[in-house]
Amino acid sequence: MHGDAARPAQAQAWIRSELYFAVGNEDGTGIIDDAHWRAFLDAQVTPRFPDGLTVLDGYGQWRFRDGDRLVRQRCKVLVVLHEDTAARRVDIDAIRSAWKRATGHESVLWARQPVEVSF
Template identity: 40%
Template sequence: MPRHIRQLFSACIATLTVSVLMSGCAWLPPQACLPPSRIMVSAEMIFGRNIGDRPGISESAFANFVAREITPRFPDGLTVIDGDGQWRDSARNVDVRERAKVVLITFADDAQKHADLVAIAESYKRQFSQQSVLTKVGNVCVSF
């Protein structure tokens, strides 16, 4: 094999090796759980409690929202945690600090449950004049 072909071949192999190494987690197998755990979906929803620049969503109003909107969609259980948060209002170029509620929900993967998360966020935004509800979803290993 001519020398320039060998050099080209070596360069291609080096490039391929670097590409594979830099791809990181893309080459890992799907998440596996150690028994007795199983893969489920974990959702974390963060609900701000200000209305405009003022505190406005009371404990009872939030509890009623959970009872009416979240519990019927996720009757197997959830956790509500009090929080203090902040976010950047880019329109006004200011940091906004507010009380928050964090709702943790774990469920078997199901398209309807994912749609329920969206419906909950949309209902909260409409009912309490909110710009957004942060929703984070991912797979986790769970055992009960």
């Protein structure tokens, strides 16, 4: 594949960002339904990354800072491959902030790593 100026056949200095969004606790509380998730994607994510993204359903656990309480919950994992620029980092932070405002959650985990891409 040859690519074009917007999507070169190979690109350098790209990042794979994974964002982890809690959508429900193991005990069935705090459930964020598919319609709420889709509305969030449409309003906050797609406008910032219109060229593509991947969403995976997940399940995970983490321990509160006090070390006494383990939380098990369903999650959505958003994977976005993007240029490693300040503007893209601002977009990611805006998505995280929007989710926290919309849900009252304390955090959205952001894991990132350099990636080689080819279109």
